[in-house]
Amino acid sequence: MTQEDDALRREIRDWIAREAPRDWRTASTHEAFVASQRSWFAKLVAAGYAVPHWPREWPGGGRSLAEQKIIYEELARADTPRLLLSFVSTYHAFATLAECASAQQRSHYLPRILEGETWCQGFSEPGAGSDLAAIRSRAERRGDVYVVSGQKVWSTMAQYADMCLLLVRTSADGPKQAGLTYLLMDMRLPGVSVRPIHQIQGDEEFAEIFLDEVEIPVAQRVGEEGAGWAVAQATLASERGLTLMELSYRMRGAMVRLSEAVHAAGRTCDAGVLRKLGALATRVDAVCALADRFLQKRMDEDERVGDASIVKLAYSRCLRAWTDLGVELADLAGQMHAPITFGDLNSGNWMADFMNSYAWTIAGGSDEVQRNIIAERMLGMPREPKNWITEAGQ
Amino acid sequence: MTQEDDALRREIRDWIAREAPRDWRTASTHEAFVASQRSWFAKLVAAGYAVPHWPREWPGGGRSLAEQKIIYEELARADTPRLLLSFVSTYHAFATLAECASAQQRSHYLPRILEGETWCQGFSEPGAGSDLAAIRSRAERRGDVYVVSGQKVWSTMAQYADMCLLLVRTSADGPKQAGLTYLLMDMRLPGVSVRPIHQIQGDEEFAEIFLDEVEIPVAQRVGEEGAGWAVAQATLASERGLTLMELSYRMRGAMVRLSEAVHAAGRTCDAGVLRKLGALATRVDAVCALADRFLQKRMDEDERVGDASIVKLAYSRCLRAWTDLGVELADLAGQMHAPITFGDLNSGNWMADFMNSYAWTIAGGSDEVQRNIIAERMLGMPREPKNWITEAGQ
Amino acid sequence: MSEMRRELEDSARKVFPDWQAAQDAKASWAQMAELGWFMAGVPEALGGLGLERRDLAVIFTEMGRARMPGPALAQFLALEALVQAPDFPGREDLMESAMAGEAITASLTIAGEDLTAVPDADTADRILVRSTDEVTLINLAGAKITPFPTWDGSRRLFTVAPAPDVPRIPLAAGSEAAALTERLDGLLCLGLAGDALGGADAVLAMAIEYLGTRRQFDRPLAMFQALKHRAADLKVALETATALYEASSEAAPLALGAMKAHCCEVYKQVAEEAVQFHGGIGLTVEYPVHLFLKRAFLNRALGGSAAFWNESAGDAVLELAAVE
């Protein structure tokens, strides 16, 4: 670790000690949670910690990946609020705008992101989860506008978003991927309606977006018509592994929750419980080390295909095991319903944590999709054939 | 349970108390083990317990499945030697002869089985394990004989067998299954050589059979030329679920081995160990109940496709878990090499038991094949396509 | 399966063909009474149907399949306690009204734990309270009844502190109380295990059906071998547990407890995978799969934890070997 790194770490640690909110877990409504997210983001922008991955011309920008890692490590270590509301804006929207959009689009939207304008992502559709090429929402060009109808789903916090990164189909002919076009949609346009998804643990972190003849100016297109697939790749590649590192560190920090559960259950002398606890703690350490190593590989430009899938799968399975042990330890008391803590995956509200953990085994490429990637692209095992002759029985 | 059943149970229990060998675990060579198997089989024949599933005209035959179950339950409960050497003879050879062979073949071979002639099975080949239709050993008809060349593998105790149930290819044209023919081969014929397979735990329970221009009289054929597949089905269907019941009961009887292991490790007050032990004991009970229920269904003619696969898979995985816990409990002491006990899957020689357990996860249709059967034929999930177009990458 | 048990199953599935059919607690309570379920375990001499425990076991499974709301399991405990108790004035009336559906509640935890997880305590008149010293029916008038809301919404649970001076009917005391309490704990475990297996069967079927209809990459998910094998493993676990359940209805309380732990673990495992099989949709309240997941977890925590029962079962195994 260099002296500069050390200095940055001290600087942010001091700042967190002064500025970080301590009461973010007390939000009892979605609205209160969103308000606290907004104010925390504004503080980070002001201090120059909100967008360390943006170029140097932006406040706090121009940080190396190593420096970004330090910032997120410290934010995780100090148990500050996760940046949920602004994530799509500062990563996905930023990468799309920076890499693929016109200069005019860029200069219009980027400053607004720092002012607090939030974005959502309109990629997934019912019936097209992990298979983006199957998108069916239809955009028809009529003069200067695209008229868009269709439905999007699993859009993070779309109900609070000002803008949407929208992937739509402009052509049904030819290869599926070639018919996609990428648009920047104002969420306040007529014909856009949003319905939050009621999740099984009581959260409404995602929403469905219904598009009914929405007229989006052609000037809002990113890239050429039919080039949406390539732009979407830039969007999806924008996060460079910091999230899983941050979440792994948070899980490690929350080992104290499990410790408390053992104390509460009066099982501090139970060898079986201690062994499960110790084995899990080691596994959590291992996942943290894996996330660290992954970031190091990115810094060293030494990443292999599949490495990202390994980190995601290791984290998702470990998170499940973490919550599973909590539920088991809490026994009947853990079955009592308690309101969830928004944005906390390791709250010690064990049933909520358990159900929350599915977000990581299913969303963002399910465990099953990650296993395919690892087997095929890393271990060199043959792909599933893409076309098969299905026979009627034997 | 009827009064007759009760009487049979008492009768066999008394007989076992008088006649069953108690020293069968002491065999230190394969030869001694085989000799003890032969003498135990002779005793069972004499008492009328060797072939309860044969028709009434044979000594001890004509027993119902319920009675057969009682006999095997008692043999298992009293920890008598398993009937390994005579198994293929009394089940596979018997069923083949009884159902598919000529009267002359039947009257020639069946009495000899009771006199101690042993059979092996020559189905599996290198490269055709679970996929019998892929058999390549070639038989060419020349006048009154078939001239057979090829290689068989995983033939149980073939090195001690007098006769072989041999499945060979008489035609390479047409559907694979239609080219198979079934022969009864004398193991002493010129051109037959047998090589025991050295197993990783030190046993030699299986052998390879090499066939080099072996001349087998056409009169030794069972069924027509090209009808071998159907005859083989009769062979394979001969065992009606008693084995897995017997083995499950033996595993339950051997829970005392695990108990001893806990005592030996001085961990009788270790809550974690006790829980593992208790959970496993319950699982073993469950497998026994499953095997019982399966036999009951067979008696009631209520069996569903896939039921047999469920019993096999439940047993094989439980046996693995059983041995796994033993290895763990025995710790370093369990790593010390000790000579194996032939024919005992639950010996308390934990590493040997662990390695032996693969025989049940791999042989007789691997766990993977059983899962396919259950998913496709019981749960109605679509089959793997049989032909696929493989593409050269994406 | 005997004729009687098949009949019980058939009639249950006619009235409660799926989990949705039973969701109105009041209606399904009346339907259970009408089916004669509350009479099932009571001897004919006492006005019941005189069925055996393995017949009751069929009812428990159907309750799980239907994700039955209400305090039915507590009712079975109370009825069993009344059957086992020596005669006392008013017993016949009590039994008759209970068989007709007047609710007597009871804690779904094992004796020795708190008087918590008591279903519908706010509407029942009486509660069965059991310990190794005494088993009594206590009037709930004046009791302190605190809601114990759980993630599983199918049972309305409460914590109960009876008022000190309300009428109590003693059913057993001393060694008889200990025996009765053990017997009741065993029945509770049987009930929870059956509930687990019925629920697991229902949610597994639901998941497999979903895999068959949902397509990804141009084929149904059910064609992916990795998912097929996982489904097969769940089926094996479920069938194995079911065989144990069917064989255990008359087993000793300890064996019933260990069996309950086993079956509830299978339910949890099946439900956990069923949610994963459903993908994102399984995380929304619009799909019922989560309801079974939540009930699976609650069942596991009721009637004594797996840790408790497995440790007890392990102790019993230890006795197989001579102690040095």
Place this chain on the structure above:
Amino acid sequence: MSEMRRELEDSARKVFPDWQAAQDAKASWAQMAELGWFMAGVPEALGGLGLERRDLAVIFTEMGRARMPGPALAQFLALEALVQAPDFPGREDLMESAMAGEAITASLTIAGEDLTAVPDADTADRILVRSTDEVTLINLAGAKITPFPTWDGSRRLFTVAPAPDVPRIPLAAGSEAAALTERLDGLLCLGLAGDALGGADAVLAMAIEYLGTRRQFDRPLAMFQALKHRAADLKVALETATALYEASSEAAPLALGAMKAHCCEVYKQVAEEAVQFHGGIGLTVEYPVHLFLKRAFLNRALGGSAAFWNESAGDAVLELAAVE
């Protein structure tokens, strides 16, 4: 990975390209000495190469990959003990000859367990004996040396009872002995963990290669998704454990022990599945996969059991919460 570590890895793979290359124990011992491995951890001031523990960690992994026979791990323990001990007459000579390959053996169990699992005790001159009271080098002349043959045939292990009156060289006593012993147990765990990961990597590669060549039902086994997913899970477990290993070389002894338990469990899991992937052929001595399975089990039992280390690690986690 640093330049130094890559060089160590490259040179190791040149000399021991696979497990077969190392099977002649005498030859591979000489090769290790020639590669300078026994000098690696010794400071330059004492005539060694002065490499760090994370460099040694590379060597340990390569030893596991090659399924290295012989007492090399014991040799590393003895060398570390000599390095850490205060100077004494003859220390330099001892160290020099040990660096050149004269074997000093040591038990591969942790301090406090018996003096068993001592590799090549029948040919070594001296044994390192460590406890929390003292750490000594004891001459093996006249010792009672009993074979401890294991299912894993790669290490020749013995149980040792040194003769009472042979020369002993004290290396540490009192609190220094306790600290040194802890340090040596930590090094032992690091060595076993590295061995586990190298072995797991080798046997996983072997299994995946086999799946790619073996055909069933007209396609390579490697095309079956159920097997692909299981292979992927093993790869994830292995990579995760490897990351922990690489990050832990300087960790405290307790963390090293828990890390060893984790890595050895992964090795066992990978080897167990690798045998299953091989099918029948994996059960014959003709295929090497069983050799790794047996070493995986032995590694797991050496250096303290998983039960011991995980319990200790759990105790440490408990301290995170304020005790009431």
